[in-house]
Amino acid sequence: MEDILRLENVSKIYEPHITALDEVSFSVAKGEFLFITGPSGAGKSTLLNLIFRAETPTSGEIYFEGRPLSSYKRKEIPFLRRKIGVVFQDFKLLENRTVFENVAISLVIQGLNEGEIRRRVVKILERLGLGGRETQLVKQLSGGEKQRVALARAVVNRPRLLLADEPTGNLDSRRTEEVMDIFEDLNxxxxxxxxxxxxxxxxxxxHRRVLVLDQGRLLNP
Ligand SMILES: Nc1ncnc2c1ncn2[C@@H]1O[C@H](COP(=O)(O)OP(=O)(O)OP(=O)(O)O)[C@@H](O)[C@H]1O
Ligand SMILES: [Mg+2]
Incomplete structure (x- = not known):
């Protein structure tokens, strides 16, 4: 199957001397559901940040749909990010905005009409068990609710690639099951x-492929 993503010898060094990723190479097939695991500090978040181009590798190259990320000019990055949804480990939500505003933001930026935005946001919130919470401020939500808002924001735009960083870290076992079912459905x-x-x-x-990172190195490429 065609690859959606390919990493070639990707390293990330935080000066002066933290090697967060060390010559990491792997490919992801279109339609795959891939897990990346490893202990705290192994480089998991760093890896996702590089794929989203929140950061750039110190060396090596990342290809998304065949195109090297290093070739994207600054003004093209929003177009890349429309195709890649992200659930950040620390959510990165706008705390003083409502649930609706947080989830709608990328659709508003793209200039979709109001009715379409409302329809899509309401639908995804219901799917994530947040129906009726549209007007609540994010800062008033529990950690688990924020996590689901972050997931709603990441998927409302129907991205081709979804990056999820500890997306169940704040959920109880029942909510974890529900969120994992949603990932399976999206996949x-x-x-x-x-x-x-x-x-x-x-x-x-x-029964999915699991890549193991340890101290920035892939143990089973
Ligand atoms: N912005 C940064 N500046 C300096 N060092 C960083 C930065 N971000 C990450 N690191 C370091 O890079 C290494 C990998 O961090 P990373 O956050 O990718 O690990 P992780 O696998 O996501 O860990 P966790 O399971 O705790 O989330 C760690 O040693 C971390 O301290
Ligand atoms: Mg992390």
């Missing part, structure tokens, strides 16, 4: 998913 609908977690319960018995 069945064609979204490629890369999920980073240190929680092996998320991937055991799921």
């Amino acid at each position: 069945a609908e064609g979204t490629t998913i890369i999920l980073a977690t240190h929680d092996e319960a998320l991937y055991v018995d799921r």
Whole structure:
């Protein structure tokens, strides 16, 4: 199957001397649901940040749909990010804005009409068990609710690739199951998913490829 993503000898060094990623190479097939695991500090978040172009590699190259990320000019990056949804480990939500505003933001920027935005946002919030919470301020939500708002924001735009960094870290076991079911559904609908977690319960018995990072190195490329 065609690759949606390819990393070639990607390293990330934080000066003066932290090697967060060390010559990492792997490919992700279109439609795959891939897990990345490893202990705290292994480089999981760094890896996702590089794929989203929140940061750039110190050396090596990342290809998304065949195009090197280093070739994207600053003004093209928003177009790249429309195709890649992200659930950040620390959410990065706008705390003083409503749930609706947070989830709608990328659709508003793209200039979709108001009715279409409302329809899509309401639908995804209902799917994530947040129906009726549209007007609540994010700062008033629990950690688990914020996590689901972050997931809603990442997927409302129907990205081709979804990056999820510990997306169940604040959820109880029932909500974790629900969110994992949503990932499975999104994947069945064609979204490629890369999920980073240190929680092996998320991937055991799921029969998906699991990449293991340790001190910035891939143990099983
Ligand atoms: N902006 C930064 N500046 C300096 N060092 C950083 C930065 N971001 C990450 N690091 C370092 O890079 C290494 C990898 O960090 P990273 O956050 O990618 O790990 P992780 O696998 O996501 O860990 P966790 O499971 O705790 O989320 C760590 O040693 C970390 O301290
Ligand atoms: Mg992390």
